[in-house]
Amino acid sequence: MRLRLLAALSLTPLLLAGTVPLKKGEPAISEQTQRSGGMRPAEQLALRFDSADLQFEVLPDRQALNGVATLTFTATAPLSRLLVDLDRNLPVSAISINDQPLARSAWSNPQGQLAIRLPRPAARGERIVARIGYAGTPHIAVNAPWDDGMVWSKTPDGRTWFATTAEGYGCDLFWPCLDFPTGEPAVATIHITVPAGLKAPSNGVLLGIDALPDGRTRWNWRVKQPNTYAIALNVAPYEEVAGGYRSRYGNTIPMHYWYLPGERRQAEGLFAEFAPTLDFFEANIGPYPFGDEKLGVVETPHKGMEHQTINAYGNGYAKAPEGFDWLFQHEFAHEYFGNQLTAADWDDYWLHEGYAEYMQPAYALWREGEARYAAMMLDQRNRILNKQPLVRGREVTEEEVYEDAKGGPAQDIYYKGAWVLHTLRWLVGDKDFWAITRRAVYGRPDPRPGNFAPRFGSTAEFQRIVREVTGKDYGWFFEVYLRQAALPxxxxxxxxxxxxxxxxxxxxxxxxxxxxxxxxxxxxxxxxxxxxxxxxxxxxxxxxxxxxLRRSPAVEAFQAYQAQQRAKK
Structure with a gap:
């Protein structure tokens, strides 16, 4: 696929002047941009997101992005305006609707939600193609990935090393999107223009690399039904190790790892973990969900994140007694629990994090047996805090789940979620546990490559699947472990x-x-x-x-002691 230069587009964003580096946390973002999920405007709920064509120009010297986003929607109810989420630090220069340019007065974005007045009302079933040109200095993360934004860094030899992370604040940090879990486009095509000598691995399948007249390159990717925060830009002078995995299901899965120069030995060591991890997941759950795209990992200047088919890895090749890299395995688990099975609301994200956390001891059990499994589970047990229920039964924002200060269960969606699954596995038995997991991930008991697609799930659905597989009603189990804060x-x-x-x-x-x-x-x-x-x-x-999973006075005393020790420092 050959594409014209951004400079030749009819919607050309304004280049930004100035080269003064920004500090972490700059520019500030609005409350609207910080919020992801929760109650959504009726106009957004009346859209089916058919496709996104996203063109990015990365400008490291200015810590800036230029972008042109072509978003295709189908109205599921009559609409007179289009609402998309976009950080106001990325001012819009031009918009067209169905190829009709709009006057500047037709849109506004005071707080981070771009409101576009349609040239005429759209009827139910009507197609809306919005082309949005924008440019700006996107928010720089303070401590990615625990907060979000751009991460501008340097390789050891001083070259650009750049990445995005957006799970918390959302996709609107760098592209116009629908910032809630079910706001996924059916397909996204991503074009990333980078300076000479740099590479830009991203989501899905590589369509081609365009050599531009000025020495830059444009990397073109396509990904099916990406999670809203899973689209990722990664830019550096990467080197690559690649191979193929012959699946238990007969297909061959491309595997790629992009790493920094000078790390070939460590990179090959991490890459050697890809195939055994795939085999464990396929043996116990089912086919790798994105086998027709790739298993992709890229080294990033932040710890990690589950970016669909291009998981971020920043664990420094750390060694652990369990003999595998927990961060790689955890983020890979999210390809099943997060990217294939996506919680329909942030309130159900214990399904993402609880399962992803549980899969490390489950993998250890598969590799080494009960002793390693028990050691890892007991370590997780000591981290459970029981301050808030895992599930509240209402629409919530990401911050209301992940942040303790905002009343969320926070780290309990990881560790308590994992222990809920650990107890459930013992209660129903291994056969039923993996059958439950398989149905939750694929929506069917017999997944094969090509007979399933990414899907949305919920706690209520998971509970129903448990009942269907076991023939028993475990409502009492979920009522106590998910909807109560304290332990039995x-x-x-x-x-x-x-x-x-x-x-x-x-x-x-x-x-x-x-x-x-x-x-x-x-x-x-x-x-x-x-x-x-x-x-x-x-x-x-x-x-x-x-x-x-039950109350332990010993664990409570240990946690109180730890808190006292921290207070003395």
């Missing part, structure tokens, strides 16, 4: 010759969780409330393999 407490009473066990569940409802009890080396399974015979001198261990 197992009350033990020991008298001469008897052991009584009773659950005290938050919310006061039923909690028929079975428990393994070991008495003098013999294990039996009981369901409290129950009283069993125990020899007066019998040695008792409750839940000897730590399968159940």
């Amino acid at each position: 407490d197992l009350i033990e009473r020991r008298t001469a010759g008897r052991l009584s066990l009773t659950w005290a569940a938050p919310g006061g409802g039923a909690f028929p969780m079975p428990v393994d009890v070991e008495v003098n080396g013999t294990v039996r399974r009981v369901t409290p409330p129950v009283s069993i015979d125990v020899p007066a001198d019998g040695h008792v261990v409750i839940d000897p393999w730590a399968r159940i």
Whole structure:
């Protein structure tokens, strides 16, 4: 595919003057831009996002971007204006609707939501093609990926190293989009123009690289149904290691890793983990969701992020006792839990993070067995805080989920989410657990390459899938673990010759969780409330393999001690 230079476009963004480097956190962004998800305007909910053609010109000397976005929508209800999210630090220079240029008075963007008055009202089912030219100095992240924005950096030899990250604040940091989980375009074509000597790996399939007359290159990519925050720009003098993986399902999956010069040995070591990780996921869940595009990883100047088919990696090739790179594995897990299965609302993002966190110990169990699995699960257990429920049952923003200061469950969507899955796996058994997972990911029990597409899911759907697979209603399980903040407490009473066990569940409802009890080396399974015979001198261990997520006074004391130590510093 050959494309004209940006300079030849009828919608040409204004180049920015000035070369003074910005500081982290500059330019400031509005509350609107900081917010992702939550309640959306009716005009946005009345759009089907058919395609996005995104042209970016990366200007490292100015820490700036020029962009032309061609967005194609279908109206699902009558519309008189188009609302798309775009940071006001990226001023718009020109807009056309269905090839009709608009007067400057037809649009406004005071707070980060671009309102475009249509030349005439659009009827239901009508196609709307908006072409938007913009340019600016996008917000620089303070501490990516824990906050979002552009990351302008340098390689060890002083060349440009640039990346975007946008999960928290959203896609509107650098392109006009619908900034909520279900706002995905059906397809996105991405064109990235970069200075001479730099490369721009991105999402999906590489369509081609255009050599421009001034020595720059334009990298052209196409990706199907990308997550709203998953489109990513990555620019550096990258080198590449590549290969193919022969899948359990018969297809060959392209694998690529882009890394900085001088790291060939470390890069090959990380790349060697790709195929075994793929095999684990395909063996237990199903086919890699983007096998017709690629498994892509790129080294970034920030820690990491699940950018669909181009996951960001910034773990410095760190070694760990489990023998694999947790960051690569975690972000890869998001190809299944986040990019293939996307939560329809931020309130359900424990499905993304809980599963992605759980897959590291699950992989360790597959590789090494119970000891490594138990060690990793117990480490996660010590991090569960239980301040807020994982799920609130209403539309929320990203910040209301990931930020403790805004009342969110924060890190519990990772660690508590993983332990919910750990307990569920023990409760229903391995066969049903992976069957549940498979249906949640693909929407069907029999996935094969070509018979599924990325989909949206929810906690309510997941709960229904558990019921369908097991034939049992586990509403009590989800009510306690997802919709209550506190953990169930197992009350033990020991008298001469008897052991009584009773659950005290938050919310006061039923909690028929079975428990393994070991008495003098013999294990039996009981369901409290129950009283069993125990020899007066019998040695008792409750839940000897730590399968159940429950209150632990020891963990609470440990966490309180840690907080005291931090306060002294």
